[in-house]
Amino acid sequence: MSDKKKNTPKLSFNSLWIYVPIAVIFIGLSFLNSGDMGTSKLSDNEFMKILRENDIEKIMVVNKSYAEIYIKDEAMTKEPFKKQVNSPFYRKGSPLYTYNFGDLQNFEKELKEKQDSLNLDFDKRNEARTSIMDSIIGFLPIILLIAIWLYFMRRMSGGGAGAGGGGQIFNIGKSKAKLFDKDTKVKTTFKNVAGLEGAKEEVQEIVDFLKSPEKYTKLGGKIPKGALLVGPPGTGKTLLAKAVAGEAGVPFFSLSGSDFVEMFVGVGASRVRDLFKQAQQKSPSIIFIDEIDAIGRARGKNSMTGGNDERENTLNQLLTEMDGFGTDTNVIVLAATNRADVLDKALMRAGRFDRQIYVDLPDLHERREIFEVHIKPLKLAEDVKLEFLSQQTPGFSGADIANLCNEAALIAARNNKEAIHHQDFLDAVDRIVGGLEKKNKVITPKEKEVIAFHEAGHATVSWMLEHAAPLVKVTIVPRGQSLGAAWYLPEERKIVQSEQMLDEMCATMGGRAAEKLIFDKISTGALSDLEKVTKQARAMVTVYGLNEKIGNVTYYDSTGNDSFVKPYSGDTAKIIDEEISKIIEGQYNRAISILDTHKDKLSILAERLLEKEVIFKDDLVKIFGERPFDKEKNQEILKSSEEE
DSSP states (O other): OHHHHHHSOOOOHHHHTTHHHHHHHHHHHHHHHTOOTTOEEOOHHHHHHHHHTTOEEEEEEETTTEEEEEEOGGGTTSHHHHHHHTSTTOOTTSOSEEEOOSSHHHHHHHHHHHHHHHTOOOEEEEEOOOOHHHHHHHHHHHHHHHHHHHHHHHHHHHHOSHHHHHHHSTTTTSOOOEEEOTTSOOOOOGGGOOSOHHHHHHHHHHHHHHHOTHHHHTTTOOOOOEEEEEOSTTSSHHHHHHHHHHHOSSOEEEEEGGGGOOSSTTHHHHHHHHHHHHHHHTOSEEEEEESTHHHHBOTTSOTTTOTTOHHHHHHHHHHHHHHSTTOOSSEEEEEEESOGGGBOHHHHSTTTSOEEEEOOOOOHHHHHHHHHHHTTTSOBOTTOOHHHHHHSOTTOOHHHHHHHHHHHHHHHHHTTOSSBOHHHHHHHHHHHHHOOBOTTOOOOHHHHHHHHHHHHHHHHHHHHOSSSOOEEEEEOSOBTTBSOEEEEOOOOOSSOOHHHHHHHHHHHTHHHHHHHHHHSOOOGGGHHHHHHHHHHHHHHHHTSOOOTTTOSOOOOOTTSOOSSSOSSOHHHHHHHHHHHHHHHHHHHHHHHHHHHHTHHHHHHHHHHHHHHSEEEHHHHHHHHOOOHHHHHHHHHHHHHHHHO
């Protein structure tokens, strides 16, 4: 009881002494500035009635914003004026009414017309006034700054320093967590989270443990301390935590890792203590810390900060609260990050975060489920094919698919359509992956021809290779920074063999090979192609061990500590460079050979590209015929589906 009284801040007269005279001064000035309290406001109809009866002696326009109405002495005996004059607040010689006229020019024009038409004899004047209150308002910022400064000086001089004194300043040491409980409606549930079946199962088990712990404890099990959600951005880590808030019948505290960070020393640790104190009072409960890498980075990485670093103090307090003495409470900590590699090892160990749930990019089936969630509020046409869209979006996260659906709706609305068609989704994919279409970009006919043969080279080589991704569309319309593009439908592969990587590299080099074969010249248009194949070749040699000369060795370090020191000698580096160049040149010559064999069809494809600017898979089938590899794959798929 004594601790509660000690920690509760009291609002005494001493803490408010500076504000009392300021309030009195402002109230008094407000009364003085109000002028004659006996005046009342006129409506438009009332003003026009008084004006027509010629009862107005003078109209004083004040600061071009409102008018003061003075009534003639002989009209004061009339009933509406008599009642106003007898008011105890009225002073003789002061205006009886005020009138807000709106636009000054229209008001003056209307007065002139009425005066001429009705032969009125009122006097109109303009006056500029500066009230005492206006003068005070000019000094108000300075007065407020002085008052706040005095308040802080008095509070800090009496409250001490560090976390204790800092916590008394506007509750700065209190937790900023947002509480979701039975009184707070959270609409997100596991039904809104498509895919992520493994992650949902792990999180659902935590929710079930808090709801019915006896089911697990009767077998000797202990409540897990925490679960860490790890994965690329946009995969649904925060959405999964929101679903936990919607599903759990227990209090749910949600905040970001940056909410612990403050410029005052000791505030972060104070907020951690307060957060766990609140969670323990409402246990069983869940704490969710988003972007925990803001405070959970590995300690000791920066030698300049030392042991008194505020972020390290906050992390130390978090470690203590999660697995210190006397923490036998039903409080589970959920956290999310896409930078698990930078987290402190003490934070990652069992007993703090017992479970690490990896939330990966969705596969083909999961992308289909995510599309079904995001198309519910959309008005779709009958030609929308979700299966094809899920195939067309490899590498897309859940956030990317949500953005794609929204972009398709915007494109359909821009074209004044009544519903969203399949082509709108394809245009949205092109917009997101390739960038904004630039049809008005100035390109010379010679450059356009080079671009057409370059893209036709990609399409031709990929069509003739077994392991290259099948083509969907080729375009020479500029998008973003690219002057043309070839769109493929890559397979969902768990592992990649060397033949598949070589075929993809050969198809990538098909653009430059076509330029060399047709024009006997090469251009700078293959920069992105060269960058891609160089990375692939280097990965084959140094990462995956797919090169015979280097052998079954990898120089890849998953910890990321090989940035400055190469784990091989200079002689090995020379061999690596030679093997990378050998692989790339081999695929380049292979692409030239394929294009030379089908040179006539390459020219037909390029001419059709120059004519249409965009061609699809059907055009390639007409020129080259059906791919034999596709026939074999389709037969295998059909056979496996019949067996199932």
